[in-house]
Amino acid sequence: MNKLFILLLSIVIFASCSKSKDIEVEPAEQKRPFVDFEAVPGDDPFxxxxxxxxxxxxxxxxxxxxxxxxxxxxPKHIFASAGTFEVNLTAIAEDGSTAKKWSLLKLYRTVL
Known part of the structure; x- marks a missing residue:
């Protein structure tokens, strides 16, 4: 009787220790930043x-x-002199991902 009890107890313990199923969790959709800008001339060339x-x-x-x-x-920006300037804009998202855009801006001194 003692061996039968141990055998039944072993079966119950073994059956209750079955492997749990893995639960798949989908990550939240992360939106990457989109970066774009325009340089609009002001009242003077700079x-x-x-x-x-x-x-x-x-x-x-x-x-x-x-x-x-x-x-x-x-922003509004005033350049101090004529020349070629590389304007860079970096957009940073909530999760730290980035997007960048750069543009060359050529400023000439006007002669009257």
């Missing part, structure tokens, strides 16, 4: 309004190619 057309971002970083940086959404 002033520009930068129109932000980006989407799905948490913060922005503008670099104007003259060692200046802005974190505004739609």
């Amino acid at each position: 002033t520009f309004d930068f129109k932000n057309n980006s989407k799905e971002y948490k913060k922005l970083e503008w670099r104007f190619g003259d060692d200046s940086v802005s974190y505004e959404t739609t």
Whole structure:
């Protein structure tokens, strides 16, 4: 009787220790940022309004190619001299992913 009890107890324990099923969890959809901008000339040849057309971002970083940086959404920038400037816009999403766009801006000194 004792052996029968141990055998039944072993079967019950073995049956209750079955492997659990894996549960698949789909990750939340992460939207990558989209970055786009336009440089709109201002009242003089060195002033520009930068129109932000980006989407799905948490913060922005503008670099104007003259060692200046802005974190505004739609900054106005005045360049100090003529030249070729590489304007970069980086859009950073909530999850840390980034998108970048750059554009060359050529400014000429006007002679009257």
